[in-house]
Amino acid sequence: MGIIVNSKLRKSSAQEKRALKLRLVTSYAGACARGNSLLYLPRTLRERIYTSTLTDTESKSPRFQDIEVPDIADITLPESCDVDSVFRNEITELLLENSTITITSDAAIYNLRVFLNNVDNGNGFNLVRSLSFSTLGVFVKGPFTANATSLVKKMKSLERVTIMVDLRDVFFFQSIKKEVVAELDIELFTGWFDIEGLLSAKALTTIVLTLQPYLALCKRIYELAGGKGEAGVEEGLSEFWGLKRWIEEKAAERGRIVEVCCPDSETVLGA
Numbered sequence: 001m002g003i004i005v006n007s008k009l010r011k012s013s014a015q016e017k018r019a020l021k022l023r024l025v026t027s028y029a030g031a032c033a034r035g036n037s038l039l040y041l042p043r044t045l046r047e048r049i050y051t052s053t054l055t056d057t058e059s060k061s062p063r064f065q066d067i068e069v070p071d072i073a074d075i076t077l078p079e080s081c082d083v084d085s086v087f088r089n090e091i092t093e094l095l096l097e098n099s100t101i102t103i104t105s106d107a108a109i110y111n112l113r114v115f116l117n118n119v120d121n122g123n124g125f126n127l128v129r130s131l132s133f134s135t136l137g138v139f140v141k142g143p144f145t146a147n148a149t150s151l152v153k154k155m156k157s158l159e160r161v162t163i164m165v166d167l168r169d170v171f172f173f174q175s176i177k178k179e180v181v182a183e184l185d186i187e188l189f190t191g192w193f194d195i196e197g198l199l200s201a202k203a204l205t206t207i208v209l210t211l212q213p214y215l216a217l218c219k220r221i222y223e224l225a226g227g228k229g230e231a232g233v234e235e236g237l238s239e240f241w242g243l244k245r246w247i248e249e250k251a252a253e254r255g256r257i258v259e260v261c262c263p264d265s266e267t268v269l270g271a
Helices: 013-022 028-033 043-053 085-098 106-117 120-126 147-153 186-192 196-200 217-224 229-253 265-269
Strands: 066-068 100-103 130-133 160-165 206-211 259-261
Touching (some): 043 085, 085 120, 100 106, 106 120, 106 147, 130 147, 147 196, 186 229, 196 229, 206 229, 217 229, 217 265, 229 259, 229 265
Parallel strands (some): 066 100, 100 130, 160 206, 206 259
16 A cells, blocks of 8 residues: 655755754765764864864974964964865864954954854854953944943853053053152043953953053053162062953942953063
8 A cells, every 4th residue: 555645744855955954974985975074073072183283393383372373364264174175164163262352353243243244154253252352442332332342242152351451542640759650541541541451351351451562661661660779660560550450340230240351561561
């Protein structure tokens, strides 16, 4: 006796192909049929292989520890991403979770957003754990939310943010008295730059403050020491001239503990 199949229940060839693509590879033959025999390995083993290919054989250090996002060009990814779509997706996810993504401009933020939207159906934002901003320009307030703020709000796993500050872009309160270290004009600084917006990243635990190097940086730091010499330099740097305390207080107001790391004189001055 034959079996009658209702035509309404019959899958089209396109649907069958789509279902086939979603089917998990459970055999070596199946992996070979997909064109990549490594797909038969468990994901954890494949990640160990990826990690090995992304590590410098001589220095044993990660080759893609820092990824700088260009303004308009494609983000540089390892050659192993070209093997197939599965490798590309899995390696990209591994990089986003373990690399620091460096932002240099507003255009770079737009480029990164497009890139992350195409990772794991938009889940790329939730994979990023470390960001570095090499300019304060992306924090500038305006009629709309600062681009840096809108970016970090979408990153649920973001734990660490590094900000490079150019002392030529900020103002200080400088006392006419000696032995008094200058302090950052916090009201003016935070009125112009939306640093508090970083705290909208719920998983954020660390903010690292660094200084943009330039020819007269050392001279400027000693000027801010207010005649206290080396002690004044260390005092100013360790508190980032008042910004560290302000960020920690704002975090506390939200019931959060955020560690703020500042540069030391040895790193900045090469002492």
